[in-house]
Amino acid sequence: MYVVIKDLSFKYKNAKEYQIKNFGLEIEKGEIVALLGPSGSGKSTILRLISGLEVPNGGEILVNNNILYNKDKFIEPEKRGIGMVFQDYALFPHMTVEKNVLFGVGNVDKNEKQRILDEVLELVDMKEYKKRYPHELSGGQQQRIAIARALAPKPSLLLLDEPFSNLDADLRKKIRNEIKDILKKTHSTSIFVTHDIEDAKDVADRIINL
Numbered sequence: 001m002y003v004v005i006k007d008l009s010f011k012y013k014n015a016k017e018y019q020i021k022n023f024g025l026e027i028e029k030g031e032i033v034a035l036l037g038p039s040g041s042g043k044s045t046i047l048r049l050i051s052g053l054e055v056p057n058g059g060e061i062l063v064n065n066n067i068l069y070n071k072d073k074f075i076e077p078e079k080r081g082i083g084m085v086f087q088d089y090a091l092f093p094h095m096t097v098e099k100n101v102l103f104g105v106g107n108v109d110k111n112e113k114q115r116i117l118d119e120v121l122e123l124v125d126m127k128e129y130k131k132r133y134p135h136e137l138s139g140g141q142q143q144r145i146a147i148a149r150a151l152a153p154k155p156s157l158l159l160l161d162e163p164f165s166n167l168d169a170d171l172r173k174k175i176r177n178e179i180k181d182i183l184k185k186t187h188s189t190s191i192f193v194t195h196d197i198e199d200a201k202d203v204a205d206r207i208i209n210l
C-alpha cells in the first residue's frame with residue numbers, strides 16, 4: 001500500500017477528549033479517497049496530522065514506504081513532500097500566478113522552472129494567466145492556480161481540504177470534474193476532505209465516512 005495510517009490518535013493540547021482515536025487508512029498509489037463527515041468530525045485534524053502540522057499522540061504514518069511518523073520518528077512538514085490545497089485558495093496576493101506556482105519548487109535551474117510552470121499551467125488550462133495577480137482572477141481560476149501550485153513540486157501525496165466550498169453551485173460541479181481529471185492525469189494519490197456527499201461522489205474513487 002502506498003499510504004498506510006495505523007492506529008492514529010490525537011488530542012489538542014487544551015482539549016479534554018481525543019479528537020482522533022485509533023484512526024486507520026490505507027490508500028493505493030493513484031487513488032483518490034474522500035474523507036466525508038460533518039463539521040467537527042475531525043477531517044481537517046486528520047489532514048493536519050498527515051501533513052505534520054500537528055504531532056500525533058500515537059500511531060504510524062507511512063507514504064511510499066517512508067515513515068513520516070511513528071513513536072520514534074517525526075518528519076518535519078516541509079520535508080514530507082506533501083502538497084496541500086485549502087478552501088480559501090491561500091494564494092499569495094502580492095505575487096503573480098507565475099511566482100505563486102513556482103513558490104514551492106526547489107533548487108532547479110531557470111529552464112526547468114519554466115518547463116514546470118508551463119506543464120502545470122497547461123494542466124489547469126491557465127497558461128495565458130502567468131502575469132496576473134490573484135485578485136485579477138475568478139474564484140474558480142484561483143482554485144485552479146492553487147492546484148497547479150500544489151502539483152508543481154511533484155508531491156508524493158496531495159491533501160485537499162474542502163477545496164470547493166467557496167464556489168457557487170454551478171462552478172463547483174464544473175471544478176470538481178476538472179479536478180478529478182487533473183488528479184487522474186497526474187496519477188496523484190490524494191485525500192480530499194468534504195462534508196458534501198456530492199463532492200465526494202464526483203471526485204473520489206472511494207469514500208471514507210468519519
Ligand SMILES: Nc1ncnc2c1ncn2[C@@H]1O[C@H](COP(=O)(O)OP(=O)(O)OP(=O)(O)O)[C@@H](O)[C@H]1O
Pocket residue numbers: 012013014015019037038039040041042043044045046195
Ligand atoms: N486548535 C484546536 N484546539 C482545540 N480543539 C480543536 C482545535 N482545532 C479543532 N479542534 C476541535 O477538534 C474537533 C475536530 O475539528 P476539525 O476541524 O478537524 O473538524 P472538521 O471535521 O474538519 O470540521 P469542519 O468541517 O467544520 O471543518 C472539533 O471538535 C474541534 O472543535
